[in-house]
Amino acid sequence: MATTITPQSTATPTQRRRGIRDRAGDRRSRWDQKFSPYGFVAPFFIVFGAFGLYPLVWTAWVSVHHTELINADQMGGWAGFQNYVNLLHDSFFWNAFRNTVSLAILSAVPQLLMALGLAHLLNYKLRGSTFWRISVLAPFATSVAAATVVFAQLFNRDVGTVNYVLHTVFGISNVDFTNSKWPAQIAISTIVIWRWTGYNALIYLAAMQSIPNELYEAATVDGASQWRQFREVTIPSLRPTIIFTIIISTIGSIQLFGEPLLFSSGGTNAVTGGADRQYQTLAMYFYERGFNNGHLGRAAAVAWLMFLIIVIFVIINTLIARRMRDSE
Amino acid sequence: MTTVAIPAPSRAHKNKLRGAGGQRAAGWLTYSILTLVFLLSVFPFFWTIVAASTSNTEINKVPPNLIPGPNLIKNFHAALTNVNMGTALLNSTIVSGCVALGTVAFGTLAGFAFAKLKFRGRNVLLFITIGTTMVPMQIGIVPLYMLMNKLHLIGRLPAVILPTLVTAFGVFFLRQYLIRAVPDDLVEAARIDGASLLRIFWSVVVPLARPAMAVLGMLTFMATWNDLFWPLIVLNSDNPTVQVAIDNLNAGYVPDMSVILAGTLLGTIPVLAVFILLGRQIVGGIMQGAIKG
Numbered sequence: 001m002a003t004t005i006t007p008q009s010t011a012t013p014t015q016r017r018r019g020i021r022d023r024a025g026d027r028r029s030r031w032d033q034k035f036s037p038y039g040f041v042a043p044f045f046i047v048f049g050a051f052g053l054y055p056l057v058w059t060a061w062v063s064v065h066h067t068e069l070i071n072a073d074q075m076g077g078w079a080g081f082q083n084y085v086n087l088l089h090d091s092f093f094w095n096a097f098r099n100t101v102s103l104a105i106l107s108a109v110p111q112l113l114m115a116l117g118l119a120h121l122l123n124y125k126l127r128g129s130t131f132w133r134i135s136v137l138a139p140f141a142t143s144v145a146a147a148t149v150v151f152a153q154l155f156n157r158d159v160g161t162v163n164y165v166l167h168t169v170f171g172i173s174n175v176d177f178t179n180s181k182w183p184a185q186i187a188i189s190t191i192v193i194w195r196w197t198g199y200n201a202l203i204y205l206a207a208m209q210s211i212p213n214e215l216y217e218a219a220t221v222d223g224a225s226q227w228r229q230f231r232e233v234t235i236p237s238l239r240p241t242i243i244f245t246i247i248i249s250t251i252g253s254i255q256l257f258g259e260p261l262l263f264s265s266g267g268t269n270a271v272t273g274g275a276d277r278q279y280q281t282l283a284m285y286f287y288e289r290g291f292n293n294g295h296l297g298r299a300a301a302v303a304w305l306m307f308l309i310i311v312i313f314v315i316i317n318t319l320i321a322r323r324m325r326d327s328e
Numbered sequence: 329m330t331t332v333a334i335p336a337p338s339r340a341h342k343n344k345l346r347g348a349g350g351q352r353a354a355g356w357l358t359y360s361i362l363t364l365v366f367l368l369s370v371f372p373f374f375w376t377i378v379a380a381s382t383s384n385t386e387i388n389k390v391p392p393n394l395i396p397g398p399n400l401i402k403n404f405h406a407a408l409t410n411v412n413m414g415t416a417l418l419n420s421t422i423v424s425g426c427v428a429l430g431t432v433a434f435g436t437l438a439g440f441a442f443a444k445l446k447f448r449g450r451n452v453l454l455f456i457t458i459g460t461t462m463v464p465m466q467i468g469i470v471p472l473y474m475l476m477n478k479l480h481l482i483g484r485l486p487a488v489i490l491p492t493l494v495t496a497f498g499v500f501f502l503r504q505y506l507i508r509a510v511p512d513d514l515v516e517a518a519r520i521d522g523a524s525l526l527r528i529f530w531s532v533v534v535p536l537a538r539p540a541m542a543v544l545g546m547l548t549f550m551a552t553w554n555d556l557f558w559p560l561i562v563l564n565s566d567n568p569t570v571q572v573a574i575d576n577l578n579a580g581y582v583p584d585m586s587v588i589l590a591g592t593l594l595g596t597i598p599v600l601a602v603f604i605l606l607g608r609q610i611v612g613g614i615m616q617g618a619i620k621g
Contacts, residue, residue: 029522036525040441041453044434044494051491052460055468055475062470072477121362124354134607135366137614138373141603143554145574146596149588150372152578153379153387161375161392168391198369199614206615247462255466258556258571262578270579283466283557290470291561300470307467314462 059307062300069294076297083301093302095277096285103185103260103281104253107192112245115197116238119204120230133205136198144258147191152178152263155187162187178264181278188279191259196252200245207241208234243321250317251310257283282306373600380404380590387585399586406584407577407591412566416573416595420553423488423569428549430493432541439502440533444515445525454503461496466557476562487562488569492552498544505540506533543613546606553599570595 063083066076087093118136126132139147154161155177166172177187211234219229235242260279264270271288273280280288282302290299375394379387382397408414441447442454472491473482481487510533518528534541556571563569565576574595577588603610 025522029524032524033519034447037441037445037447037450040445040525040529041438044438044457044499045453047430047434047490047494048496051472051475051493052465052468052496053456055471055491056460056463058471059468062474067470067474072474118365121354121358124352124358126354126358126362130608130611132362132366133611134603135369137607137611138369138600138603141550141599142372142596143556143571143574143599145554145556145571145578146592147372149574149578149592150376153585153589154372154375159388159390159392164391194368194372202611202614251462251464255464255557257466262575286466286469287561290473296470296474303467303470307463310464 059300059303062297063304065297067295067297067300069291069296072296079297083298084305086298087301087305092277092280093285096273096280096282099185099273099277099279100254100256100281100283103189103192103256103279104250106185106189107196107256108246108249108253110189111193111197112200112242112249114193115200115245116204116242118197118201119208120234122201122205123208133202136201138198139195140199142195144191144195145262147195148259148262151187151191151194155190179274179278181274181276184263184274184279188259188263191263192253192256196249200249203245204238204241207238211237239321239324243317247314247317250313254306254310254313255283256281257287260284261287282309376589376593376596379586380593381586383586384584387589400590403584403587403590404594406587407594410587411573411576411591412568413570413573413577413591413594416568416570417598419485419568420570420595421598423485424549424552426489427492427552428545430489431495431498431548432545434494435498435502435544436506436534436537436541437529438499439506440510440529440537442499442503443506444510444512444533457496457499461500465491469558469561472558473561482562483564483567485567488559491558492555495548498548501544502537502540506537509536509540539609543609543616546602546610547613549602550599550610 062075064079064081066079066082067074068076122129122132122136155163157163157174157176157178160177162177163172163174166175175183177183215233215237216229219233224232260273260281261270261284263279264274271280271284271292273284283306286299286302286306289295289302375392377400378394378396380403381400382393383399386393386397438457442450442457476482476487479487481490514532515528518532519525523531554571555569556575559569559572560575563572565572568576574592577591
């Protein structure tokens with residue numbers, strides 16, 4: 001598509017041009033080659049440094065100070081590890097930690113399994129394949145806030161559509177999705193699953209399409225059933241992608257915030273995740289400590305611990321992935 | 329050969345390669361399941377339109393009412409006057425537009441430098457960029473808030489725009505694309521012809537990068553439009569973005585559920601319109617990002 005210029009064809013005119021050009025121009029060109037690249041990356045690194053990297057690193061420093069929201073332009077006194085000690089003795093912190101873990105499992109596991117199945121279906125030769133792909137992605141275009149407002153109504157105890165269906169089909173009546181702990185967590189996970197399954201399915205689909213067809217042909221010749229082909233050709237080929245999606249969705253789960261916040265319909269105990277903190281996540285706990293109670297230093301400690309959890313998780317995941325690969 | 333960019337042809341090409349194993353023709357069961365998934369995907373949208381066009385009493389009916397009513401415009405109007413949804417729509421358009429433009433412009437500039445130019449410290453800088461793509465922004469919120477406080481930006485739009493004006497992901501995405509989309513010979517030839525790097529960027533790189541720039545721009549616009557956490561902290565209900573306004577609606581300032589849902593619908597329509605118009609490209613972008621990421 002582009003005109004390719006072979007070295008031979010450019011040699012003569014270039015030499016001629018070089019000869020004409022004065023030395024100042026040559027110097028300017030060399031200066032351009034040497035320093036322009038920095039000019040190209042500079043806007044990114046200046047903005048990213050100021051508003052991305054600096055806050056990230058500085059969080060650690062704030063977390064060892066008694067910084068308060070009402071005095072946010074001052075660091076406050078030195079706190080040492082006091083903020084961390086307080087956190088680890090706070091049962092609400094551990095409650096938020098447990099909720100975050102259970103919500104992560106409840107949302108990530110079904111989501112990724114369903115995405116895998118959906119990708120398999122989308123990988124068939126389909127009429128209107130683009131239509132199906134776009135339609136599974138539609139929930140992803142909705143915001144967390146909008147989706148949650150709608151789902152909270154669908155999960156309403158007395159008049160919600162979900163309870164209506166549960167009642168008509170299974171004879172189960174009036175599940176209190178807003179206030180009972182596990183029904184609420186299942187409902188919140190449903191929102192996450194609804195928004196993200198299609199996205200993950202498309203990522204799996206992309207990876208499935210790059211599996212060489214010969215692998216399937218060989219398996220067919222060997223008489224492997226479709227299910228065995230899925231298990232022994234598709235899944236192993238997708239392993240790096242599956243690990244990638246597990247990491248991405250877990251990092252997302254650890255930051256879970258909007259769904260549980262907007263799910264509890266009352267304004268006042270929104271950030272506590274229900275009256276008894278049935279579904280307060282770490283991110284909500286962070287918000288409560290920092291911006292409701294006004295203890296920025298303590299909130300920074302929460303953020304730093306969340307970062308630590310993410311790092312530990314990614315390391316564990318990488319180790320497991322490596323062991324699985326080695327054992328093959 | 330350098331047209332890795334455009335998803336549609338490459339997909340068609342792959343489909344042709346597929347024989348018996350990878351891509352059998354779908355049977356009725358596949359279509360049935362996909363139809364069910366489709367219905368589950370769109371039902372909440374449909375229900376929202378129904379609820380937003382009726383009234384509280386209709387929403388509270390059992391069995392659920394599934395027929396749209398006549399009150400859509402009235403409820404839109406109520407939502408616009410009650411929680412600044414009008415201001416919110418304008419604010420979100422400004423914020424998402426600026427962020428998408430910034431991410432694409434600075435991402436393309438830096439992505440080009442990382443993909444095609446040699447300079448001292450390139451690998452270190454690239455390592456920092458890639459290393460931080462996975463670190464969530466939430467971690468730095470407290471210092472970010474203190475910084476915005478110092479700059480007197482609390483409650484104002486730049487506080488939302490600046491932190492996401494550039495993203496490491498944007499740089500990485502365009503770098504991956506440009507490595508293959510821009511032939512080295514072309515850059516070299518333009519250089520020998522005496523073109524400055526800025527000129528090469530403008531007349532060689534940008535035209536070739538356009539498909540990736542469009543995809544990145546759309547994904548960034550959608551993500552920014554839908555962001556809740558940071559805007560909720562740094563903005564207030566007088567000057568909200570759409571998501572903050574939806575949160576305010578939900579927090580109970582308005583007792584009428586059909587108005588709440590009308591406001592929610594209003595805040596979703598712009599990004600949904602983008603999605604419906606450009607769904608094919610967005611699907612392509614996500615699938616491409618996956619292969620390359």
